[in-house]
Amino acid sequence: MGLSFELSPEQAAIRGTCRDFAIQVVAPQAAEWDRRQEFPYPVVAQMAELGVFGLPYPESVGGAGADFVSYLLALEEIARADASLAITxxxxxxxxxxPIFFFGTAEQQQHYLPELCAGRKLWAFGLTEPExxxxxxxxxxxxxRDGKEWVIDGSKCFITNSGTDISAGVTLTAITAEKDGRKRISAILVERGTPGYEVGAAYHKLGWHASDTRELTFAGCRVPEANLLGKEGGGLGQFFKALEAGRVAIAALAVGLAQACLDASLGYAQERRQFGRPISHFQATQLKLADMETQIELSRLMVWRAGALIDQNRPAGKFAAMAKLHASETATWCANQAIQIHGGAGFMEDLPVARYYRDVxxxxxxxxxxEVQRLIIASHxxxxxxxxxxxxDQTPS
Ligand SMILES: Cc1cc2nc3c(=O)[nH]c(=O)nc-3n(C[C@H](O)[C@H](O)[C@H](O)COP(=O)(O)OP(=O)(O)OC[C@H]3O[C@@H](n4cnc5c(N)ncnc54)[C@H](O)[C@@H]3O)c2cc1C
Structure with missing residues (x-):
């Protein structure tokens, strides 16, 4: 039996549905959301109707019961039309x-996952802090701990999906104990609206204008002790596990954006004429297009490989880091090539490549x-x- 790179009929169908949605619904409006820095609620609701928010989760928690690779295919297609919607x-x-699916109790899963998998509510991931x-x-x-409650104090920065009208809360990391200078960091579920939970103003970002990113602050914020996610002291390990698969997803998003750069460049290169012929007739342009195609295909294969390992429940850490590293650097390089192929027109916001360059x-x-992906690969x-x-720890500072 040879090695097959064919998608299953189910995977191909999900990719087709998301591609149609991206072309017909997302692409025509993406520039406007970007210009207005607007979170597109109606289209997020339409995307939810496709069932993509619960795609890789079982039906028992409200998901669609598809595999992880199907989710990666969906992300690539959405990102090809709008990276902001893809990151949402x-x-x-x-x-x-x-994190709730992998580490939540049955009660926590039943309480939160059906609405989140349906895409009617969004939940955030609060790891990053100013320091x-x-x-x-x-x-x-x-x-x-205070009686049967946790009292949370601190802040989280750059938190995606934390301040939309449908944002319901955050899983955050917090120090729950400290002994001999060693911190025990735990993950805790905090519902929006809990007194002491403050949602900051939206950041003014270089790209991803139609996605929601904010600072969260917690001052004497009390939640029931049952809101602990998984084991006390296990918070960082849980977040790292979520990030491992998340990196493959970011890599899929990067592949979609890189593909959009190539699509736009191919079209423009065949239309734009200089020296009496289309610029696609110049070898300098052809080589750029060929290199873009090659690097994108390599990135996509790395994404599929890492995704297949996740579906098989096999160790994927090194492959996830390599896929993210290669796909994200490829996408940035492709966006740069795309602007170059478009010349001065590429520098104008009238064409989507300017947005791709800011989003990438x-x-x-x-x-x-x-840098962190390279450290993870080296550590493996x-x-x-x-x-x-x-x-x-091995490296003297
Ligand atoms: C739009 C946006 C959305 C985000 N969404 C979320 C979210 O939803 N949840 C969340 O928790 N976080 C989120 N983040 C945070 C994001 O994950 C961090 O920005 C990222 O991990 C880098 O951390 P930092 O910005 O503090 O950079 P720093 O860690 O300060 O890094 C600065 C530079 O130093 C380098 N560096 C640091 N340590 C080393 C080292 N040991 N060796 C070599 N180089 C090193 C870095 O690679 C980088 O180049 C988001 C960020 C943005 C911008």
Whole structure:
């Protein structure tokens, strides 16, 4: 039996549905949402109707019961039309739902997942803090026990899907104990509207204008002790597990955006004439297009490989990091090539490539920077299980 790269009929159908939706509904409106910096509620609701928010989760929790690769295909197609809408979906599925699905009790799952999988509500992932970015263990947010409650104080920054009209809450990391200088960091579910839970103003971002990103602050915010997610002290491990699959999803999003850059470049290169012929007749343009196609196909294969490992429940950490690293850097490079092929017109906001150029960079930063992905890969190579902190412990500062 040879190695098959064919999609199953179900996967192909999901890709087709999302492609049609992206072309017919998303693409015609994406520039306007970007210009207005507007979260597109009606289209998020339409996307929810497709069932994509619960795509890789079982029907028992309100999901669609598809595989992880199907979700990656959906993300690629949506990102090809609008990276902002794609990150709204990715953050909801990979960061909002995944921790509750993997570590929640049956009660927590039944309470939260049906609405989240239906896309009627969004849940956020609160890891990053002003002083804890790549070094997520640098968390300063604290949760102390008081009777049968946790009292949370601290803040989280750059949190996606945290302030829309349908944002219902956040899973955050907080220090719940400290002994001999070692912090125990736990994950806690906090519902929006809890007294002491403040949602900040939307950030003014370089790209992803139609997605929602905000700061969250917690001052004496009390939640029931039953809101602990998983084991006390297990918070970082849980968040890292969610991020591992999330990175493959970000890589799929990057592939979609890179493909959009190639689509636009191919079209423009055949229309735009200079020196009496289309610029696609110049070898300098042809080589750029060929390199874009090659790098995009390589990225897509890496995404599918990592996605297949996740579906098979096999270790995927190194492959997820490599897929994210390669796909995000490829997408940035493709956006640069696309502007170059469009010449001065590419620098104008009238064409979508300017938006692609602004939207692309964040893929090399969010859910772990390119540097962090390289550290994870090196840590796997050196037998340290993908742990960046173990790798850095070996390195004198
Ligand atoms: C639009 C947007 C949405 C986001 N959404 C979320 C979200 O929903 N939830 C959430 O928790 N977070 C979110 N984030 C945060 C994101 O994950 C972080 O920005 C990212 O992990 C990097 O952290 P930092 O910004 O603090 O950068 P820093 O960690 O300060 O890094 C700065 C630079 O130093 C480099 N660096 C750091 N440490 C090392 C090292 N050991 N070796 C080599 N280089 C190093 C980095 O690679 C980077 O180039 C979002 C960010 C943005 C911009």
């Amino acid at each position: 979906l990715e953050a909801a599925v990979s960061l909002g739902i995944a 804890a970015g790549s070094d997520a263990g640098g968390t300063k947010t604290r949760a102390r 960079k964040i893929n090399e930063i969010g859910e772990g920077t390119s 190579l050196l037998g340290l299980g993908g742990s960046v902190s173990k790798l850095l």
